[in-house]
Amino acid sequence: MKILIIGANGTIGKKVSEALAQKHDIIPVGKSTGDIQVDISDSASIEKMFERSGKLDAVVCIAGEAKWDNFEDLSENDFYVGIKNKLMGQVNLVRIGINYLNPGGSFTLTSGILADHPVDKTTSAALVNGGLHSFVKAVSLELENGMRINAVSADLVEDAIEKYEDYFPGHTPVPMNKVVDGYKKSVLGKPNGEIIRIVA
Amino acid sequence: MKILIIGANGTIGKKVSEALAQKHDIIPVGKSTGDIQVDISDSASIEKMFERSGKLDAVVCIAGEAKWDNFEDLSENDFYVGIKNKLMGQVNLVRIGINYLNPGGSFTLTSGILADHPVDKTTSAALVNGGLHSFVKAVSLELENGMRINAVSADLVEDAIEKYEDYFPGHTPVPMNKVVDGYKKSVLGKPNGEIIRIVA
Numbered sequence: 001m002k003i004l005i006i007g008a009n010g011t012i013g014k015k016v017s018e019a020l021a022q023k024h025d026i027i028p029v030g031k032s033t034g035d036i037q038v039d040i041s042d043s044a045s046i047e048k049m050f051e052r053s054g055k056l057d058a059v060v061c062i063a064g065e066a067k068w069d070n071f072e073d074l075s076e077n078d079f080y081v082g083i084k085n086k087l088m089g090q091v092n093l094v095r096i097g098i099n100y101l102n103p104g105g106s107f108t109l110t111s112g113i114l115a116d117h118p119v120d121k122t123t124s125a126a127l128v129n130g131g132l133h134s135f136v137k138a139v140s141l142e143l144e145n146g147m148r149i150n151a152v153s154a155d156l157v158e159d160a161i162e163k164y165e166d167y168f169p170g171h172t173p174v175p176m177n178k179v180v181d182g183y184k185k186s187v188l189g190k191p192n193g194e195i196i197r198i199v200a
Numbered sequence: 201m202k203i204l205i206i207g208a209n210g211t212i213g214k215k216v217s218e219a220l221a222q223k224h225d226i227i228p229v230g231k232s233t234g235d236i237q238v239d240i241s242d243s244a245s246i247e248k249m250f251e252r253s254g255k256l257d258a259v260v261c262i263a264g265e266a267k268w269d270n271f272e273d274l275s276e277n278d279f280y281v282g283i284k285n286k287l288m289g290q291v292n293l294v295r296i297g298i299n300y301l302n303p304g305g306s307f308t309l310t311s312g313i314l315a316d317h318p319v320d321k322t323t324s325a326a327l328v329n330g331g332l333h334s335f336v337k338a339v340s341l342e343l344e345n346g347m348r349i350n351a352v353s354a355d356l357v358e359d360a361i362e363k364y365e366d367y368f369p370g371h372t373p374v375p376m377n378k379v380v381d382g383y384k385k386s387v388l389g390k391p392n393g394e395i396i397r398i399v400a
Contacts, residue, residue, distance in 0.1 A: 127332075
Protein backbone atom coordinates (compact mmCIF):
# COMPACT_ATOMS: atom_id res chain seq x y z
CA MET A 1 0.00 0.00 0.00
CA LYS A 2 1.13 3.53 -0.74
CA ILE A 3 0.33 5.56 2.39
CA LEU A 4 0.66 9.33 2.80
CA ILE A 5 1.15 10.33 6.45
CA ILE A 6 0.74 13.99 7.33
CA GLY A 7 2.42 14.77 10.62
CA ALA A 8 4.75 11.80 10.20
CA ASN A 9 7.38 13.46 12.38
CA GLY A 10 5.00 14.28 15.25
CA THR A 11 4.58 12.60 18.62
CA ILE A 12 2.04 10.08 17.36
CA GLY A 13 3.02 10.28 13.70
CA LYS A 14 6.51 8.91 14.31
CA LYS A 15 5.19 5.74 15.91
CA VAL A 16 2.44 5.24 13.35
CA SER A 17 4.91 5.75 10.50
CA GLU A 18 7.36 3.24 11.95
CA ALA A 19 4.61 0.66 12.34
CA LEU A 20 3.11 1.10 8.87
CA ALA A 21 6.51 1.34 7.15
CA GLN A 22 7.25 -2.29 8.05
CA LYS A 23 4.99 -3.61 5.30
CA HIS A 24 4.00 -0.54 3.31
CA ASP A 25 5.33 2.28 1.21
CA ILE A 26 5.18 5.45 3.34
CA ILE A 27 5.30 9.06 2.14
CA PRO A 28 6.07 11.18 5.21
CA VAL A 29 4.66 14.71 5.11
CA GLY A 30 5.19 17.59 7.52
CA LYS A 31 4.97 21.34 7.79
CA SER A 32 8.74 21.60 7.43
CA THR A 33 9.91 17.97 7.49
CA GLY A 34 9.18 14.84 5.43
CA ASP A 35 9.36 14.10 1.71
CA ILE A 36 6.62 16.63 0.97
CA GLN A 37 5.68 19.76 2.90
CA VAL A 38 2.13 20.95 3.43
CA ASP A 39 0.24 23.65 5.26
CA ILE A 40 -3.10 21.96 5.89
CA SER A 41 -4.80 25.29 6.57
CA ASP A 42 -4.25 26.16 2.90
CA SER A 43 -6.22 24.28 0.23
CA ALA A 44 -3.75 25.23 -2.48
CA SER A 45 -0.94 23.68 -0.45
CA ILE A 46 -3.01 20.49 -0.02
CA GLU A 47 -3.65 20.34 -3.76
CA LYS A 48 0.09 20.70 -4.46
CA MET A 49 0.90 17.95 -1.98
CA PHE A 50 -1.41 15.49 -3.76
CA GLU A 51 -0.07 16.53 -7.16
CA ARG A 52 3.38 15.55 -5.90
CA SER A 53 2.29 12.32 -4.17
CA GLY A 54 0.14 11.02 -7.01
CA LYS A 55 -2.40 8.26 -6.45
CA LEU A 56 -2.56 6.77 -2.96
CA ASP A 57 -4.09 3.84 -1.12
CA ALA A 58 -4.37 5.62 2.21
CA VAL A 59 -4.16 9.15 3.55
CA VAL A 60 -3.46 9.50 7.26
CA CYS A 61 -3.53 12.90 8.94
CA ILE A 62 -2.04 13.19 12.42
CA ALA A 63 -1.74 16.95 12.39
CA GLY A 64 -3.82 19.97 13.19
CA GLU A 65 -3.68 22.98 15.44
CA ALA A 66 -6.25 24.73 17.61
CA LYS A 67 -5.86 27.44 20.21
CA TRP A 68 -6.14 26.48 23.89
CA ASP A 69 -7.10 29.23 26.30
CA ASN A 70 -9.72 30.35 28.80
CA PHE A 71 -13.04 30.87 27.03
CA GLU A 72 -13.18 34.48 28.13
CA ASP A 73 -9.79 35.11 26.52
CA LEU A 74 -10.56 33.48 23.18
CA SER A 75 -11.48 35.94 20.44
CA GLU A 76 -13.59 35.03 17.44
CA ASN A 77 -10.39 34.83 15.39
CA ASP A 78 -8.83 32.48 17.95
CA PHE A 79 -11.66 30.01 17.23
CA TYR A 80 -10.89 30.29 13.54
CA VAL A 81 -7.30 29.09 14.12
CA GLY A 82 -8.59 25.60 14.87
CA ILE A 83 -11.45 25.81 12.39
CA LYS A 84 -9.11 26.69 9.50
CA ASN A 85 -6.36 24.29 10.52
CA LYS A 86 -7.39 21.08 12.28
CA LEU A 87 -11.08 21.14 11.25
CA MET A 88 -11.35 22.51 7.70
CA GLY A 89 -7.75 21.41 7.01
CA GLN A 90 -8.85 17.79 7.42
CA VAL A 91 -12.16 18.37 5.61
CA ASN A 92 -10.20 19.81 2.69
CA LEU A 93 -7.82 16.84 2.77
CA VAL A 94 -10.85 14.67 2.06
CA ARG A 95 -12.48 17.08 -0.44
CA ILE A 96 -9.31 17.28 -2.49
CA GLY A 97 -7.78 13.91 -1.64
CA ILE A 98 -10.78 11.99 -2.92
CA ASN A 99 -9.44 12.66 -6.42
CA TYR A 100 -6.11 11.04 -5.56
CA LEU A 101 -7.35 8.00 -3.63
CA ASN A 102 -7.40 4.62 -5.34
CA PRO A 103 -10.62 2.56 -5.19
CA GLY A 104 -10.81 0.86 -1.79
CA GLY A 105 -8.54 3.50 -0.28
CA SER A 106 -9.01 5.14 3.09
CA PHE A 107 -8.76 8.41 4.93
CA THR A 108 -7.78 8.38 8.61
CA LEU A 109 -8.23 11.69 10.39
CA THR A 110 -7.25 12.64 13.92
CA SER A 111 -9.62 14.20 16.42
CA GLY A 112 -9.19 13.60 20.16
CA ILE A 113 -10.73 12.93 23.56
CA LEU A 114 -11.90 16.55 23.92
CA ALA A 115 -14.79 15.91 21.53
CA ASP A 116 -16.42 13.69 24.16
CA HIS A 117 -14.67 14.79 27.35
CA PRO A 118 -13.44 18.37 27.18
CA VAL A 119 -11.27 19.81 29.91
CA ASP A 120 -10.63 23.39 31.04
CA LYS A 121 -9.50 25.87 28.33
CA THR A 122 -10.57 23.67 25.43
CA THR A 123 -13.75 25.25 24.06
CA SER A 124 -12.10 25.80 20.69
CA ALA A 125 -10.26 22.47 20.50
CA ALA A 126 -13.34 20.53 21.62
CA LEU A 127 -15.48 22.24 18.96
CA VAL A 128 -12.97 21.22 16.30
CA ASN A 129 -12.84 17.59 17.43
CA GLY A 130 -16.61 17.28 17.74
CA GLY A 131 -17.09 18.78 14.30
CA LEU A 132 -14.64 16.25 12.87
CA HIS A 133 -16.53 13.31 14.41
CA SER A 134 -19.84 14.25 12.86
CA PHE A 135 -18.17 15.11 9.55
CA VAL A 136 -16.52 11.68 9.39
CA LYS A 137 -19.82 9.92 10.05
CA ALA A 138 -21.60 12.06 7.44
CA VAL A 139 -19.03 11.79 4.66
CA SER A 140 -18.71 8.03 5.11
CA LEU A 141 -22.28 7.77 3.77
CA GLU A 142 -21.25 9.37 0.49
CA LEU A 143 -17.88 7.79 -0.32
CA GLU A 144 -17.87 5.55 -3.39
CA ASN A 145 -15.61 2.90 -4.97
CA GLY A 146 -15.05 1.18 -1.62
CA MET A 147 -13.40 4.23 -0.12
CA ARG A 148 -13.52 4.51 3.67
CA ILE A 149 -12.96 7.19 6.30
CA ASN A 150 -12.47 7.06 10.06
CA ALA A 151 -11.18 9.28 12.84
CA VAL A 152 -8.87 8.19 15.62
CA SER A 153 -9.74 9.90 18.90
CA ALA A 154 -7.15 9.19 21.58
CA ASP A 155 -7.05 10.21 25.22
CA LEU A 156 -3.83 11.77 26.57
CA VAL A 157 -1.03 9.70 24.99
CA GLU A 158 2.04 8.49 26.87
CA ASP A 159 4.56 10.36 24.73
CA ALA A 160 2.78 13.68 25.36
CA ILE A 161 2.53 13.39 29.14
CA GLU A 162 5.07 16.10 29.89
CA LYS A 163 3.42 18.65 27.65
CA TYR A 164 -0.21 17.92 28.50
CA GLU A 165 -0.63 16.15 31.84
CA ASP A 166 -1.54 19.33 33.71
CA TYR A 167 -4.45 19.86 31.34
CA PHE A 168 -5.80 16.35 31.86
CA PRO A 169 -6.08 15.62 35.57
CA GLY A 170 -6.97 11.99 36.17
CA HIS A 171 -6.64 10.93 32.55
CA THR A 172 -4.72 7.66 32.42
CA PRO A 173 -2.17 8.02 29.62
CA VAL A 174 -2.63 5.69 26.66
CA PRO A 175 0.34 3.46 25.75
CA MET A 176 1.67 4.40 22.30
CA ASN A 177 1.22 0.88 20.90
CA LYS A 178 -2.50 1.15 21.61
CA VAL A 179 -2.67 4.48 19.78
CA VAL A 180 -0.78 3.01 16.82
CA ASP A 181 -3.24 0.11 16.76
CA GLY A 182 -6.09 2.61 16.30
CA TYR A 183 -4.51 3.93 13.12
CA LYS A 184 -3.72 0.40 11.91
CA LYS A 185 -7.35 -0.58 12.48
CA SER A 186 -8.50 2.27 10.25
CA VAL A 187 -5.89 1.91 7.49
CA LEU A 188 -5.57 -1.86 7.31
CA GLY A 189 -9.03 -2.94 8.49
CA LYS A 190 -12.48 -2.39 7.05
CA PRO A 191 -14.21 0.16 9.30
CA ASN A 192 -15.96 3.10 7.67
CA GLY A 193 -17.46 6.13 9.38
CA GLU A 194 -16.13 5.06 12.75
CA ILE A 195 -14.74 7.13 15.56
CA ILE A 196 -11.98 4.86 16.84
CA ARG A 197 -11.72 5.86 20.49
CA ILE A 198 -8.47 4.94 22.21
CA VAL A 199 -8.32 5.02 26.01
CA ALA A 200 -5.97 3.33 28.44
CA MET B 201 -37.61 35.67 33.76
CA LYS B 202 -36.55 37.87 30.86
CA ILE B 203 -35.88 35.53 27.95
CA LEU B 204 -34.40 36.48 24.57
CA ILE B 205 -35.45 34.05 21.82
CA ILE B 206 -33.56 34.21 18.54
CA GLY B 207 -35.57 32.60 15.77
CA ALA B 208 -38.81 33.22 17.68
CA ASN B 209 -40.78 33.24 14.43
CA GLY B 210 -39.35 29.96 13.11
CA THR B 211 -40.91 26.50 12.98
CA ILE B 212 -39.71 25.51 16.44
CA GLY B 213 -39.24 29.05 17.77
CA LYS B 214 -42.95 29.88 17.48
CA LYS B 215 -43.96 26.98 19.69
CA VAL B 216 -41.18 27.56 22.21
CA SER B 217 -42.04 31.28 22.42
CA GLU B 218 -45.73 30.55 22.98
CA ALA B 219 -44.90 28.11 25.76
CA LEU B 220 -42.37 30.32 27.57
CA ALA B 221 -44.48 33.48 27.16
CA GLN B 222 -47.16 32.03 29.44
CA LYS B 223 -45.13 32.76 32.56
CA HIS B 224 -42.17 34.80 31.33
CA ASP B 225 -41.19 38.01 29.63
CA ILE B 226 -40.15 37.13 26.06
CA ILE B 227 -38.09 39.25 23.66
CA PRO B 228 -38.61 37.75 20.20
CA VAL B 229 -35.68 38.19 17.81
CA GLY B 230 -35.44 37.34 14.13
CA LYS B 231 -33.50 38.12 10.99
CA SER B 232 -36.30 40.38 9.78
CA THR B 233 -39.07 39.82 12.34
CA GLY B 234 -39.37 40.21 16.11
CA ASP B 235 -38.73 43.11 18.49
CA ILE B 236 -35.02 43.11 17.66
CA GLN B 237 -33.31 41.98 14.44
CA VAL B 238 -30.01 40.13 14.31
CA ASP B 239 -27.70 38.50 11.81
CA ILE B 240 -26.04 35.82 13.95
CA SER B 241 -23.23 35.41 11.43
CA ASP B 242 -22.10 38.94 12.32
CA SER B 243 -20.60 39.59 15.79
CA ALA B 244 -21.28 43.30 15.56
CA SER B 245 -24.96 42.58 14.94
CA ILE B 246 -25.00 40.27 17.99
CA GLU B 247 -23.39 42.95 20.13
CA LYS B 248 -26.01 45.48 19.02
CA MET B 249 -28.82 43.05 19.79
CA PHE B 250 -27.61 42.62 23.38
CA GLU B 251 -27.13 46.37 23.79
CA ARG B 252 -30.78 46.77 22.89
CA SER B 253 -32.05 43.86 25.02
CA GLY B 254 -30.06 44.72 28.12
CA LYS B 255 -29.57 42.19 30.92
CA LEU B 256 -31.26 38.82 30.47
CA ASP B 257 -32.06 35.68 32.44
CA ALA B 258 -32.01 33.37 29.45
CA VAL B 259 -30.82 33.41 25.86
CA VAL B 260 -32.38 30.85 23.54
CA CYS B 261 -31.16 30.44 19.97
CA ILE B 262 -33.31 28.44 17.58
CA ALA B 263 -31.68 29.72 14.43
CA GLY B 264 -28.74 28.92 12.23
CA GLU B 265 -28.06 28.05 8.63
CA ALA B 266 -25.80 25.53 6.95
CA LYS B 267 -25.57 24.40 3.35
CA TRP B 268 -26.96 20.98 2.44
CA ASP B 269 -25.57 19.35 -0.68
CA ASN B 270 -23.67 16.35 -1.98
CA PHE B 271 -20.19 16.29 -0.50
CA GLU B 272 -18.63 16.39 -3.95
CA ASP B 273 -20.55 19.57 -4.73
CA LEU B 274 -19.69 21.44 -1.52
CA SER B 275 -16.87 23.95 -1.91
CA GLU B 276 -14.66 25.06 0.94
CA ASN B 277 -16.72 28.27 1.10
CA ASP B 278 -19.94 26.27 1.29
CA PHE B 279 -18.67 24.71 4.53
CA TYR B 280 -17.99 28.20 5.87
CA VAL B 281 -21.68 29.14 5.43
CA GLY B 282 -22.62 26.87 8.31
CA ILE B 283 -19.42 27.53 10.24
CA LYS B 284 -19.96 31.29 10.21
CA ASN B 285 -23.70 31.14 10.80
CA LYS B 286 -25.01 28.23 12.88
CA LEU B 287 -21.68 27.26 14.48
CA MET B 288 -19.68 30.42 15.20
CA GLY B 289 -22.90 32.44 15.32
CA GLN B 290 -23.95 30.49 18.38
CA VAL B 291 -20.41 30.49 19.84
CA ASN B 292 -20.38 34.27 19.47
CA LEU B 293 -23.80 34.53 21.12
CA VAL B 294 -22.21 32.95 24.18
CA ARG B 295 -18.91 34.87 23.93
CA ILE B 296 -20.73 38.19 23.80
CA GLY B 297 -23.92 37.27 25.65
CA ILE B 298 -22.03 36.24 28.77
CA ASN B 299 -21.69 39.96 29.52
CA TYR B 300 -25.46 40.43 29.36
CA LEU B 301 -26.58 37.36 31.29
CA ASN B 302 -27.67 37.70 34.90
CA PRO B 303 -26.14 35.37 37.52
CA GLY B 304 -27.89 32.00 37.31
CA GLY B 305 -28.88 32.70 33.71
CA SER B 306 -28.74 30.20 30.87
CA PHE B 307 -27.92 29.78 27.22
CA THR B 308 -29.86 27.26 25.16
CA LEU B 309 -28.42 26.57 21.73
CA THR B 310 -29.83 24.46 18.92
CA SER B 311 -27.92 21.70 17.17
CA GLY B 312 -29.74 18.69 15.69
CA ILE B 313 -29.89 14.96 15.09
CA LEU B 314 -27.25 15.15 12.33
CA ALA B 315 -24.49 15.46 14.90
CA ASP B 316 -25.10 11.86 15.95
CA HIS B 317 -26.96 10.45 12.95
CA PRO B 318 -26.11 12.28 9.74
CA VAL B 319 -28.01 11.55 6.55
CA ASP B 320 -27.11 12.00 2.88
CA LYS B 321 -25.94 15.49 1.82
CA THR B 322 -25.26 16.69 5.37
CA THR B 323 -21.48 16.68 5.74
CA SER B 324 -21.48 20.41 6.42
CA ALA B 325 -24.58 20.51 8.65
CA ALA B 326 -23.40 17.49 10.65
CA LEU B 327 -19.99 19.09 11.21
CA VAL B 328 -21.68 22.21 12.56
CA ASN B 329 -23.96 20.29 14.93
CA GLY B 330 -21.16 18.06 16.21
CA GLY B 331 -18.94 21.07 16.82
CA LEU B 332 -21.74 22.70 18.82
CA HIS B 333 -22.15 19.63 21.04
CA SER B 334 -18.52 19.52 22.07
CA PHE B 335 -18.40 23.32 22.46
CA VAL B 336 -21.39 23.26 24.82
CA LYS B 337 -19.80 20.56 26.96
CA ALA B 338 -16.49 22.43 27.06
CA VAL B 339 -17.82 25.89 27.83
CA SER B 340 -20.10 24.57 30.58
CA LEU B 341 -16.93 23.81 32.55
CA GLU B 342 -15.94 27.48 32.52
CA LEU B 343 -19.20 29.33 33.16
CA GLU B 344 -19.35 31.18 36.48
CA ASN B 345 -22.00 32.79 38.69
CA GLY B 346 -24.36 29.87 38.29
CA MET B 347 -24.65 30.35 34.54
CA ARG B 348 -25.59 27.29 32.50
CA ILE B 349 -25.55 26.22 28.88
CA ASN B 350 -27.17 23.36 26.99
CA ALA B 351 -27.99 22.40 23.42
CA VAL B 352 -31.26 20.95 22.23
CA SER B 353 -30.75 18.36 19.51
CA ALA B 354 -34.03 17.25 17.98
CA ASP B 355 -34.75 14.64 15.34
CA LEU B 356 -37.00 15.60 12.40
CA VAL B 357 -39.80 17.66 13.98
CA GLU B 358 -43.48 17.30 13.07
CA ASP B 359 -43.91 20.84 11.82
CA ALA B 360 -41.01 20.43 9.37
CA ILE B 361 -42.14 17.16 7.84
CA GLU B 362 -43.09 18.60 4.47
CA LYS B 363 -39.77 20.36 4.00
CA TYR B 364 -37.45 17.65 5.32
CA GLU B 365 -39.06 14.20 5.27
CA ASP B 366 -37.32 13.15 2.05
CA TYR B 367 -33.95 13.79 3.67
CA PHE B 368 -34.76 11.66 6.72
CA PRO B 369 -36.07 8.28 5.59
CA GLY B 370 -37.34 6.28 8.53
CA HIS B 371 -37.01 9.07 11.07
CA THR B 372 -40.16 9.17 13.19
CA PRO B 373 -41.16 12.83 13.46
CA VAL B 374 -41.03 14.32 16.95
CA PRO B 375 -44.26 15.88 18.27
CA MET B 376 -43.79 19.62 18.77
CA ASN B 377 -44.73 19.50 22.47
CA LYS B 378 -41.82 17.15 23.08
CA VAL B 379 -39.45 19.55 21.30
CA VAL B 380 -40.78 22.46 23.35
CA ASP B 381 -40.20 20.43 26.51
CA GLY B 382 -36.52 20.12 25.59
CA TYR B 383 -36.15 23.90 25.56
CA LYS B 384 -38.15 24.23 28.80
CA LYS B 385 -35.88 21.67 30.44
CA SER B 386 -32.83 23.76 29.57
CA VAL B 387 -34.27 27.20 30.38
CA LEU B 388 -36.35 26.39 33.46
CA GLY B 389 -34.45 23.38 34.84
CA LYS B 390 -30.93 23.00 36.19
CA PRO B 391 -28.97 21.07 33.55
CA ASN B 392 -25.58 22.41 32.48
CA GLY B 393 -23.38 21.16 29.65
CA GLU B 394 -26.05 18.75 28.48
CA ILE B 395 -27.03 17.77 24.98
CA ILE B 396 -30.80 17.42 25.33
CA ARG B 397 -31.66 14.88 22.66
CA ILE B 398 -35.29 14.82 21.54
CA VAL B 399 -36.54 11.82 19.59
CA ALA B 400 -40.04 10.49 19.05
